[in-house]
Amino acid sequence: MPVYIGKRLLVAIPTLLIISIFVFSLQKLLPGDPILAMAGEERDPAVLALLREKYHFNDPVIIQYFRWLGGMLTGDFGISLRTNQPVLELIGQKLPVTIQLATMAMIFALLIGIPTGILAAVYKNRAIDYIANIVALSGLSVPNFWLGIMLILLISVQLGWLPASGYESIFVDPVRSIKTMIMPAFVLSTALAAQLMRHTRSAMLGVLSSDYIRTARAKGLSPREIILSHTFRNALLPIITLTALLFGELLAGAVLTEQIFTIPGFGKMTVDAVFTRDYAVVQGIVMCTAIGFILMNLIADVLYAALNPRLRASL
Amino acid sequence: MATETRTPVLSVRNLSTSFKTGDGWKTVVRDVSFDVNAGETVAIVGESGSGKSVTSLSLMRLLAQGSSRIEGEVFLNGKNILALSEKEMRGVRGNDVAMIFQEPMTSLNPIFTIGRQISEVLIRHKGMTASEARTETVRLLEKVRIPNASSRFDEYPHQFSGGMRQRVMIAMALASKPKLLIADEPTTALDVTIQGQILDLIKILQEEEGMSVLFITHDMGVVAEIADRTIVMFRGEQVEAGITEDIFLRGQHPYTRALLSAVPKLGSMADRKLPTRFPIVDVKTGEAAEPIELSDTVEKGKTPLLAVKNLITRFPVRSGLFSRQTGAVHAVENVSFDLFKGETLSLVGESGCGKSTTGRSIMRLIEPTSGEVSLDGYDVMALDPVGLRNLRKSVQMIFQDPFSSLNPRMSVGAAIAEPFIKHKLGTAKQAKEKTADLLEKVGLSADMADRYPHEFSGGQRQRIAIARALSLDPKVIVADESVSALDVSIKAQVCNLLLDLQQNLDIAFLFISHDMAVVERVSHRVAVMYLGEIVEIGPRAAVFENPQHPYTKKLMAAVPVPDPARRGIRRGISNDELKSPVRGMDYQPPVREYRQVSEGHLVQVA
Numbered sequence: 062m063p064v065y066i067g068k069r070l071l072v073a074i075p076t077l078l079i080i081s082i083f084v085f086s087l088q089k090l091l092p093g094d095p096i097l098a099m100a101g102e103e104r105d106p107a108v109l110a111l112l113r114e115k116y117h118f119n120d121p122v123i124i125q126y127f128r129w130l131g132g133m134l135t136g137d138f139g140i141s142l143r144t145n146q147p148v149l150e151l152i153g154q155k156l157p158v159t160i161q162l163a164t165m166a167m168i169f170a171l172l173i174g175i176p177t178g179i180l181a182a183v184y185k186n187r188a189i190d191y192i193a194n195i196v197a198l199s200g201l202s203v204p205n206f207w208l209g210i211m212l213i214l215l216i217s218v219q220l221g222w223l224p225a226s227g228y229e230s231i232f233v234d235p236v237r238s239i240k241t242m243i244m245p246a247f248v249l250s251t252a253l254a255a256q257l258m259r260h261t262r263s264a265m266l267g268v269l270s271s272d273y274i275r276t277a278r279a280k281g282l283s284p285r286e287i288i289l290s291h292t293f294r295n296a297l298l299p300i301i302t303l304t305a306l307l308f309g310e311l312l313a314g315a316v317l318t319e320q321i322f323t324i325p326g327f328g329k330m331t332v333d334a335v336f337t338r339d340y341a342v343v344q345g346i347v348m349c350t351a352i353g354f355i356l357m358n359l360i361a362d363v364l365y366a367a368l369n370p371r372l373r374a375s376l
Numbered sequence: 377m378a379t380e381t382r383t384p385v386l387s388v389r390n391l392s393t394s395f396k397t398g399d400g401w402k403t404v405v406r407d408v409s410f411d412v413n414a415g416e417t418v419a420i421v422g423e424s425g426s427g428k429s430v431t432s433l434s435l436m437r438l439l440a441q442g443s444s445r446i447e448g449e450v451f452l453n454g455k456n457i458l459a460l461s462e463k464e465m466r467g468v469r470g471n472d473v474a475m476i477f478q479e480p481m482t483s484l485n486p487i488f489t490i491g492r493q494i495s496e497v498l499i500r501h502k503g504m505t506a507s508e509a510r511t512e513t514v515r516l517l518e519k520v521r522i523p524n525a526s527s528r529f530d531e532y533p534h535q536f537s538g539g540m541r542q543r544v545m546i547a548m549a550l551a552s553k554p555k556l557l558i559a560d561e562p563t564t565a566l567d568v569t570i571q572g573q574i575l576d577l578i579k580i581l582q583e584e585e586g587m588s589v590l591f592i593t594h595d596m597g598v599v600a601e602i603a604d605r606t607i608v609m610f611r612g613e614q615v616e617a618g619i620t621e622d623i624f625l626r627g628q629h630p631y632t633r634a635l636l637s638a639v640p641k642l643g644s645m646a647d648r649k650l651p652t653r654f655p656i657v658d659v660k661t662g663e664a665a666e667p668i669e670l671s672d673t674v675e676k677g678k679t680p681l682l683a684v685k686n687l688i689t690r691f692p693v694r695s696g697l698f699s700r701q702t703g704a705v706h707a708v709e710n711v712s713f714d715l716f717k718g719e720t721l722s723l724v725g726e727s728g729c730g731k732s733t734t735g736r737s738i739m740r741l742i743e744p745t746s747g748e749v750s751l752d753g754y755d756v757m758a759l760d761p762v763g764l765r766n767l768r769k770s771v772q773m774i775f776q777d778p779f780s781s782l783n784p785r786m787s788v789g790a791a792i793a794e795p796f797i798k799h800k801l802g803t804a805k806q807a808k809e810k811t812a813d814l815l816e817k818v819g820l821s822a823d824m825a826d827r828y829p830h831e832f833s834g835g836q837r838q839r840i841a842i843a844r845a846l847s848l849d850p851k852v853i854v855a856d857e858s859v860s861a862l863d864v865s866i867k868a869q870v871c872n873l874l875l876d877l878q879q880n881l882d883i884a885f886l887f888i889s890h891d892m893a894v895v896e897r898v899s900h901r902v903a904v905m906y907l908g909e910i911v912e913i914g915p916r917a918a919v920f921e922n923p924q925h926p927y928t929k930k931l932m933a934a935v936p937v938p939d940p941a942r943r944g945i946r947r948g949i950s951n952d953e954l955k956s957p958v959r960g961m962d963y964q965p966p967v968r969e970y971r972q973v974s975e976g977h978l979v980q981v982a
Binding site for chain 1: 438467468469474475477479484485496497532548
């Protein structure tokens with residue numbers, strides 16, 4: 062197993078390098094000058110030249126890339142052009158917010174998607190299956206922002222059960238923090254839950270028709286033992302892989318959700334940074350996201366291997 | 377073992393099973409009645425679609441509820457189990473009746489240890505604690521002769537070979553000491569030497585435990601060896617039932633006779649020189665067709681059409697952090713043989729012996745490691761991609777699976793014409809004529825060209841695959857297990873087709889098969905392969921009547937022969953496994969020596 066993890070981490074290095082080159086050159090190719098954006102109304106060429114010098118914009122691009130890359134390796138992601146704060150510090154402030162949102166959304170998605178998927182498979186072509194499929198299709202088709210606004214109108218404005226927006230750190234006031242996060246997390250989870258439900262259903266159906274389930278039935282085991290232990294444990298394997306891939310979708314969805322519920326997280330920071338051409342911040346965010354995504358997939362692969370004796374033995 | 381009958385263990389009365397289809401209920405098993413007495417073995421034999429497996433699943437009530445309907449009565453020790461509730465039935469399954477299946481590779485749950493999977497039965501039906509179940513499971517594993525049973529309790533199915541997994545299935549079935557064991561094609565997926573072991577094991581355990589066995593199979597050889605009584609099924613109906621010997625020697629129903637005549641019988645070619653067609657018996661009348669004598673098609677003495685010298689194919693085995701090569705699968709090791717025009721050379725052997733890899737290496741569908749292959753004047757190893765394409769005009773291949781080797785979205789006419797058109801051998805009109813001609817040649821009709829593969833049966837699809845192989849007028853056809861997946865009667869017909877094509881077109885066949893009886897029937901010469909090497913090669917009569925190599929002898933002894941006089945035959949229980957041709961980096965293949973037994977009959981001596 063350690064060899065396997067080591068191998069995967071080694072493979073992650075070139076992946077991250079390619080992403081870094083991609084992110085860096087994309088920034089350089091984009092129209093718009095960050096110095097002009099930073100200078101605002103100031104158009105004095107001398108000032109602009111000074112700024113360019115200060116942020117090393119006159120160096121050859123390749124030097125700029127390696128300076129940035131070298132900085133990242135030592136934990137220096139650069140300085141935000143807009144707020145003059147270190148990028149890492151900015152990310153450090155916003156990241157916990159988004160992690161909390163993403164985690165809660167993922168928990169919702171798993172709690173909704175997997176059990177309904179199991180039920181839909183067990184009661185295939187019966188009422189439960191049809192209802193689950195219709196709900197799942199709605200979950201996929203309803204846009205996040207519409208659902209978010211409707212929920213705010215109904216639950217916050219009409220019923221007054223949950224706050225409509227805002228954010229509270231989970232370390233300061235856990236109850237309030239979770240309360241403010243319930244609606245955004247639910248909105249974010251709908252599309253994921255729908256996909257999880259569908260994949261769980263088809264994975265369960267695949268396993269249910271396998272020879273070893275026939276064996277389990279021939280042994281006289283109860284439906285409960287057959288479904289929960291013999292079938293679900295096997296169906297879980299593809300679901301783990303899918304969950305890790307959905308993590309990317311989750312981050313993309315978080316950008317929009319945070320805007321609707323005005324949550325001061327990663328997503329909002331991304332949007333702001335892109336609009337103000339705050340290069341260092343955008344680059345830092347993309348790199349952090351990439352590392353997160355790779356880590357999630359590594360965890361998924363390790364879990365997959367741990368649950369699959371055949372892989373476990375070969376590691 | 378014919379015991380005096382008081383109450384039969386199993387008594388089936390007027391069993392009918394139907395499945396729900398788009399247009400109502402379709403009956404697939406009709407009015408089947410039979411008894412299984414204590415300690416008795418009853419075989420249900422039939423081809424695919426005969427309803428034999430559905431019958432066994434109906435007895436266990438394992439068919440999907442809602443989409444299937446079972447009628448009639450099934451008495452187990454006098455109790456009608458069709459009348460039980462599903463919950464009561466769960467107390468019967470795996471307890472009073474246990475079942476083993478055809479596919480040992482997929483019948484065990486891959487993520488649970490085999491120990492747990494056996495213990496489950498003991499905990500469920502015998503109320504044992506986990507530790508009691510563990511002790512009992514180890515005893516059961518020993519009983520089915522699994523070496524080092526206690527250390528293998530915590531191992532997973534993938535760590536067991538096919539034969540060993542079937543032993544695990546048997547141990548699981550025996551766990552609750554059932555009165556009746558239903559064995560649904562338990563040896564069909566196994567290699568012939570392993571099949572012999574499992575059949576022996578079932579016989580011994582049956583005696584020790586005194587249980588009855590209901591044995592479902594398509595293999596008349598297995599029936600002859602194991603069954604006290606036999607039930608023949610055909611298209612959902614029980615056409616004949618009786619003492620096994622009577623069925624074999626004095627079968628009444630035309631289908632029984634047709635089935636038996638189509639079964640290749642090892643040793644039946646003793647006094648013949650040339651390959652022989654199967655006598656085809658009409659299913660309705662029971663009359664045999666006039667046997668057609670074949671003429672000698674082999675052009676010996678001239679240059680061989682295909683000459684293979686010192687062929688070696690190895691696949692690297694990699695492992696570790698940087699995927700370094702740590703060994704190699706020695707799939708084909710120093711193989712040499714010739715094939716003449718109009719000749720059939722068979723490569724026989726068990727899984728992993730390298731027979732298929734040899735066939736593919738010759739066509740360079742797999743890149744050989746080294747060796748010389750000369751085929752119809754081509755130096756195959758030296759060909760560039762264009763040359764390789766041209767080579768396909770001389771050599772074609774027919775595969776095992778007639779279901780997956782045809783593109784489902786291509787009409788069969790288009791599939792047959794495609795090679796002809798792609799090799800620019802003529803106009804579209806000529807291709808169409810050629811296709812019509814080929815369809816007739818393989819025993820189909822020209823107007824079938826517009827149909828799609830799903831409209832044909834397995835045997836017909838294999839004929840289509842043969843027609844496609846013929847469309848380039850090849851001189852050599854590599855037939856890789858081409859008749860193995862077919863039912864007995866279809867197999868006989870397709871073998872006859874291949875023999876007829878050889879008569880008319882002088883085609884040379886490299887016939888790759890694990891089925892000794894079929895090989896005996898169709899070959900001029902035979903090469904026996906073991907662990908990537910040819911251990912014995914020679915004229916068919918010499919190899920079959922005077923086998924020299926111990927492996928050839930072992931292989932022949934393991935083949936079940938459809939002769940009821942062999943009932944109860946024992947081969948001496950053993951649990952040898954098939955060896956693997958995976959070797960370490962430092963492995964040096966030994967230099968082999970061959971001894972000439974008679975003209976052209978060579979056997980490996982060291």
